[in-house]
Amino acid sequence: MNLLPTATSTDVQELQPRVAVLPVGSFEQHGTYLPLITDTAIACVIAQEIAAAYPVHLLPPITVSCSHEHAAFPGTVSISARTLYAVIDDIRASLARSDIHKLVIVNGHGGNYVLSNVVQEANVDGPAVSLFPLGPDWDRAREYGGLESDRHADMHAGEIETSILLHAAPELVREGYAEADHDSRQRPFLLVQGMAEYTQSGVIGFPSLATAAKGKAILESLRSSFSAHFEVLCRLS
Numbered sequence: 001m002n003l004l005p006t007a008t009s010t011d012v013q014e015l016q017p018r019v020a021v022l023p024v025g026s027f028e029q030h031g032t033y034l035p036l037i038t039d040t041a042i043a044c045v046i047a048q049e050i051a052a053a054y055p056v057h058l059l060p061p062i063t064v065s066c067s068h069e070h071a072a073f074p075g076t077v078s079i080s081a082r083t084l085y086a087v088i089d090d091i092r093a094s095l096a097r098s099d100i101h102k103l104v105i106v107n108g109h110g111g112n113y114v115l116s117n118v119v120q121e122a123n124v125d126g127p128a129v130s131l132f133p134l135g136p137d138w139d140r141a142r143e144y145g146g147l148e149s150d151r152h153a154d155m156h157a158g159e160i161e162t163s164i165l166l167h168a169a170p171e172l173v174r175e176g177y178a179e180a181d182h183d184s185r186q187r188p189f190l191l192v193q194g195m196a197e198y199t200q201s202g203v204i205g206f207p208s209l210a211t212a213a214k215g216k217a218i219l220e221s222l223r224s225s226f227s228a229h230f231e232v233l234c235r236l237s
Helices: 009-015 038-053 081-097 114-122 135-145 159-168 212-234
Strands: 019-024 056-058 102-107 129-132
Touching (some): 019 038, 019 081, 038 212, 102 212, 135 159, 135 212, 159 212
Parallel strands (some): 019 102
């Protein structure tokens, strides 16, 4: 699996895209069977699906973000929300100098709450930045893919993440996911106590339900859902 775009400068010049797509992942624990780069890999897979179907400029991923709730687990690395904000702001400024004024942030990590504020502020003067996928996009993808778990219960390293990687990058999935289910529906102080308070394994979800077929359907649904985001972002261009 190649997580990096391979377009040349000439390719971009010929395409003349008005929209750039930036995958944002994380470097955090995902149990014993998924790698630390899971969120980055998934964000890249979704972004590549978008780039294959829409005239966009695909950017390389941001691979470390706000994973502080996972800090108790070995290997996890985070940056501050203000740093993530600043990096994206710098990327937007650089894109603008290339006359690309629209940006889609493909977020692979639910803990990147600051991205909603990035988008909120960027659009004060008109559509400029979109965050994808949103909750309804994920819900449609779950339904289309026939997933048995819901978005709240299947929070981390569960059915949906494992399914996407089983389809798109099976070499990243190790043995053990079929026995790793952990139900922790009540997580009232997750942001205060962190993940370790609610799971010893690092898993909250149902990876035993994952299949490659579900992963393929999930990506098909997300590719279709993106059309509405693309239309709104470009409507006034």
